[in-house]
Amino acid sequence: MSKRDTSPPAFFALLLSLMMLVATADEVAVLSPLTQEYANLLNPMVDEQLIPGYYLSVYKNGQQVVDLSRGFADEEASLLPSQDVLYFIASMTKPIVSLATLKLVEQGQLNLTDPVKQFIPEFSNLLVVPEGDLDNPTEALDRDLTIHDLLTHTSGLTYSQDITGREEIAKVYADLGLFAIDGLAESKLGSLENHVEQLVQLPLVFQPGEAFVYSVGIDVVARVLEIVTGKPLDLVITELVLEPLAMTDTHFTVPEVKRDRLAAMYSPRVATYPIPGVYRRYQPYQNLPKGHKNFGVSDAGYLSGGAGLMSTARDYAKLLAVISNGFRVGQRQFLDAQIGNQLFQNQLPAGLEDEGLVYNFGPSANNAGFSYGLGIRLLEGGNLTRTDDHDYYFWAGAANTGFWIDLKNDVYGIFMTQHLPTQYDRTAEMVEIAR
């Protein structure tokens, strides 16, 4: 098996065919000046081989004005990124579950002020270990946790240290596999109900309302939705949100027939030796069951209201459209505007001001607030209580997907790639380009 016998090198052949594919795709598209600006911002991430590809969609006055992609959504399968490719949207599930909750409020089945213990009795017995530090003396609850607390990440729950949790308790979440990302494909703890049963055994890391701690709160809300409706979460959000908005490509488990449109998940490839020049700095994500290229194909996970959904840019844009458009779908009112408009009001307790998100997301998250499922970016020197001072609304998923809503300019956009964890967030620049 002499190596000299192999000719021409398979590598060159592959490279050449990849280059031809990319070249063809580029030649077809004549880019508008706006699209070109986005390409200038985003293409280097692909050309420098930080990510295999991306898709970006931007809408202005309800019309799609940018439909841009580069590289691959799945290199091995040569799947090109498009608005119909299914991506793991992770925490971008949260706005959907938040909206489903507001639908139940509208229907009178639920109040945001309802104590969680009304649905899950164990929530009356929770203990608090201040700052999640097990050396601190345990406290009793100052007051009951509400649905509002859960939706706004001010319940005192946290996330696993594998996600964003920082406290000692978050380490316990990690050890148990409690609402773990990889549990979406292979759940150590079983169903959503089982996860919640385990969760109520652990203390909170703050008193309710005391701090913004990014958390599994939305997963608990999801369990409450199941209890209130008597239906499993996938059915609940299908009936309340996905069907009314015609979001036909949004699933916890992608149906077999759609799997040829499924993107592959990637993660950083760390070369500990020097490689000259530009080199591939991603590789297929390793922590999925053997043979799986992404989340959303396993039947051994759990229904996660915090992170479980797969969706397309075309589908998710429908959600952004309804939020941007007074909660109307066409002429029909999807959600009472007064209820919906709570998405544009800071819902964090007054004491947190515009520094609330800093505890979890660091100093770059200052000057921001949070409503139900949406982050609020505040104008420099603005006041969170004034909606006019809100610069834009946004959220993102752990696999480097993200969206923004710029109400004043009637713009919204959605960015898709699959890189766990998020390493390349360009939201602020993307917002500016459309203006």
Added chain:
Amino acid sequence: MDSRNVNVAQYWMVIRSLLMAVLFSASVPSLFAETVEYDQAKLAEIKVLLDGLYEKGQIPNYAVEIRKNGKSVYAAYRGDTELGGSVPVGADTIFWVASMGKPIVSSAVLRLIQDEVLSLDDPLSKFFPQFESMVVAPMGDLDVPFEIARAPITIRNLLTHTSGFTYNPLVLGLGDVAYQYAELEVMSQKVSLEENLEMLAQIPLVAQPGASFNYSVSVDVLGAVIEKVTGQRLGDYLDEIFFKPMGMTDTAFRVRPEARNRFARFYEPESLRNPAAPIPGSEIEWHIVETAPFGLPYDGWGQAPTFDSGGGGMYSTAQDFLKYAEMVANGGVLNGVRYLSAETAAIHFQDLMPELGLEAFEVAFGEAAQYMKFGGGFGIKLEEDGSDRADYYFWGGAANTFFWIDGQDGSVGVFFTHIWPPRYNLSDQIEALVDEARMIK
């Protein structure tokens, strides 16, 4: 199959004897242009490049210096050994240079070859019989049938990462075999070097010896060979032949307690899990946070090791490492003292596996494989014009430390910072600026 193997073996013999004839010919002409000047304005772009990263809060500090003919051609140092600290980074700041120990250990092996204690084609089993008959799991895949190793692992293979050994997955090891390295903790500091070798001999190779480049524990194995033939601990031998006489006082497998205040801390890019905090008194908005490489906190780094890891355990400074690089670039001489014969020094720059094609480097180097060769412990980056001329000789360490020797003028350079995991491989861009700045008389 048999007849083809014989043909390959014969081909090898021819290549090898040709190579020997070239390497050990009586006189070795100077490899590099001797008189050279640089456009300082062009070199100043190096600082612009690094300042860009520093001022955006992406690297904690940097140390960059380029030397030629015993003189500093360009130097720029910035930042402190820790964010918010008061010890400025300079030529004497100590960095974990990790895999940059590999070329130094390789130089020691070449010195032992020069002294006829070792030979390039000695089989490893001559020193450690447990490596006599190895099995191979191609691509490290345990689900396909094993092969029997068709050639012995040689010193040459160990110098060029063509032994068939690999690393654990954290260091980009190959296939299922890499996970075996991880499970058995091969080359961890938990046991002695000898005990590590025992484990290593039990695990399949990931490729036939001599067939392809797989970055690996090979240089740790070379360290064991050195210890075996010299009867000295690796660090002591390197001290004796290189570090002490050259005055590389801060280069060792540990950081001396009295030098610890010059030892830089480790940082990683901030993340959702670990956001950066403002540093009081600093004008820079930092996007990095202190980190513990491989889970080991700062205080654990630089402590006296169980065994001297030639592959990853070395600490050094810019001024120390430049001395080593200059010695090799100058044909084995530093400040008038000869450490290696000119012939031996030249082996660093020779393609020691000339029969290997592009595909042998693909797994490790991807697209860069088209201009990669490997010499005596040094990577060889070829010019990208297909001319087969060396652009530069180089290697780097896992915490973002790099050195290079220019292929045309023999100038030497280092670029150090402490970011983990590796992220800013700027040596390629810096070396390109050196090329552009060069004005050969």
